[in-house]
Amino acid sequence: MTYVSIPASFLSSFEGKNATFFIEIKTPYGSYQAPVNLASLIPGLQDLLATNNLKIEDISFKADKFSKALTRVIPMPKSMANMPSQWGAFRYNETTKKFEFVAARKEQIDGVWYMMISSYSNSVYVVAENTVSFSDMFKHWGQSIVQLAAAKGLAEGVGGGKYAPNQSVTRAEFTAMLVRALGRDTSSGSTAPYDDVKPGVWYYDAVAKAEELGLLGFASGNSFKPDQPLTREEMASMLAAVIALEKLPITKEVVGLDRYKDIGSVDPAYLEDVRLMVDLKIMTGTGTTEFSPKSGTTRAQAAIVLVRTLQTLGMMD
Structure with missing residues (x-):
């Protein structure tokens, strides 16, 4: 030292x-x-x-x-x-x-x-x-980025040499991953203002910090619902809040979302967040013509958007 x-x-x-x-x-x-x-x-x-x-x-x-x-x-x-x-x-x-x-x-x-x-x-x-590979990621569409995230310590496997890429991610899990990705300290004495997030649970500090940073706009009232699967439009909301938090300069160009046939099902509160994520190429559709805003976020999707977000912010290769 x-x-x-x-x-x-x-x-x-x-x-x-x-x-x-x-x-x-x-x-x-x-x-x-x-x-x-x-x-x-x-x-x-x-x-x-x-x-x-x-x-x-x-x-x-x-x-x-x-x-x-x-x-x-x-x-x-x-x-x-x-x-x-x-x-x-x-x-x-x-x-x-x-x-x-x-x-x-x-x-x-x-x-x-x-x-x-x-x-x-x-x-x-x-x-x-830090060489990392997972037996269940072979030929998976997100193999290279997931293994990159794991090599950097941003994502972890589920044990037994597997990653479980299609397993859904809860609100609490993604919040913890996002706070860790941003490198924000969680021991600042922040409190989580939710009745269903009790002191002592493993995600308490991460949720408290995320709320303090303004990343949990999708959580309504006093309920966070930590074990509920995080939807893709909720993930877009959290990532857009990160872009605002880090003050990334963005253009005012309006990106068309008409190619996604299900874009009309996006909650109006999240529409501009989805548009921003598509514009920055942090999120893409789940298919050529689907965005699947109400679908749950998978472990593969979570790792990939975190890598893309940090790359967009210039914080990671």
């Missing part, structure tokens, strides 16, 4: 000139890009300063969580001419003692491969080859 101390007053002096400046901290095993507006990215810091009648110049801080993803850069060995087809970047969770998915993309600079990791927290990171 490397510890770097930078006076807050030094950062704020640069921020006043140009908030887009960043300082690159380089070590032999990687580098870290620290924006000069780092203090503004620490959740709750401004309230803490106001409560204690302090200015940013009066303090020093050690930050481990941020409101915006920062970039870490890990160089690969110079002798590595090509990256393996299946690799992943992982963050070590000191609480669970396990390595978890973290979004990353590769970039080659002067003949050297670098892994650009996007994360909301400081931690220990590793990049490794």
Whole structure:
């Protein structure tokens, strides 16, 4: 580990000139890009300063969580001419003692491969080859992308070397997958405002975080119905909320959906979300002329749209 101390007053002096400046901290095993507006990215810091009648110049801080993803850069060995087809970047969770998915993309600079990791927290990171295959994905239409998602730790099998691609995904399951894909911390003390999401259940923190981020617009009233299969139009709603959350620039072009004969059955509340997903090529039809908005989401579809969403956001290859 490397510890770097930078006076807050030094950062704020640069921020006043140009908030887009960043300082690159380089070590032999990687580098870290620290924006000069780092203090503004620490959740709750401004309230803490106001409560204690302090200015940013009066303090020093050690930050481990941020409101915006920062970039870490890990160089690969110079002798590595090509990256393996299946690799992943992982963050070590000191609480669970396990390595978890973290979004990353590769970039080659002067003949050297670098892994650009996007994360909301400081931690220990590793990049490794992680070959994954599933016996029940052979010749499946989504084989390559599902196995890519699994290699990166974004999706998991069901055991016995199988993925169960056609098994339906519940609201709770997809919510947990989506929050994990975004790399958003779930230990911020958020509460889930649903009567049927009780503290202690495995998906509680993920649902609480998703609700806090505004991703659960389809859930009405005080009921989340965690075990109910997630429909494709509900998935479109969640993914469109992610696009808005990450502030992805989008065009105002209206994409026609007439090729889908069942598009009239889409709930009007989700129609523009479906249109956006089709426009961004994150979701396609279940057939040449069907979108199947009321059908349940399968495990294969879930993994594929998460990969496409992260690729669209520029967070993953």
